[in-house]
Amino acid sequence: TNAFSQIPYSSLSFFSEDGYPFTVIMNGLKKNSVARTNVKIDGLTNTNYKVKIIFEDKTIPSIDKNIYTKPAMEVTYRIKKDKKGRNVLRYYSEAPLPYDYVPEEQVYQNDVTDNVIVTDDNNKGVHIDMNVNETGGNISIQTDDGGVNLNTNINVNDANVNYDANVYESETHYVVTEENTDHYVMQGYEGRIGCPWPMNRQNFQRAKQTITNADFSDDKQTIAKQIVNSNCLTAQQVKEITGLFDFEKDKLEFAKFAYTHTYDIENYFIINDVFDFSSSIKELNDYINSVR
Structure with missing residues (x-):
């Protein structure tokens, strides 16, 4: 029995091509x-849902569509314009859910938790406790090495997020900011971006484990591409997945495929460290130049 088919849930993602x-x-x-x-x-546990997309811009007509889910799969739909210039909802991609998938608690309704971005640029262990609701809340962040002790009080007034924070003897740099942008903000990176929202650390580690568990190179490649097709990655995440392949040709195939799904594309040079031959680096560089 396929391990994925044993997962009783499914997942749906939606994104706006025009922002x-x-x-x-x-x-x-x-x-x-x-x-x-x-x-x-x-x-999600139902086999199909009646979906309505309502735009913040009230001049844009809403979209209604019946959508069918797939067990143990995350299916992604994009909002795009058809030939007549109307916004429509179209299938985009799908990927298997991690074998140890547990549904994340939904925090969309009656909260502003996802209006706060916290990033760690040194990949150290970080513990985050959040208690955020419509009227306010608190966020407490602490690293495994005790280098950071951050307590943030949040007051919500007319959809604005205000915060006060104290950081003590920090070697790790954090960004705590209001999410009033249409893409993730990586501290210290000012280059072009290839996609807006890279995978969070927890989901990425689950995805890596799913790839690692595959017995054959072809299966690893298939699963890796399915995951990348539905997600945005950082260059570092692409490098880590590329390193899971044993053969040079498989590393190169995946590195080419993942380029257009990478957030910090101007950091893509770090993928070169994974290759054993300079010819692979040159072939990847030629490919990148051809798709720019």
């Missing part, structure tokens, strides 16, 4: 109280 913030209504239930350009709904 229009929107709200998702599924079977009459509002899934995100704050309009966003990318919305993911976890832990």
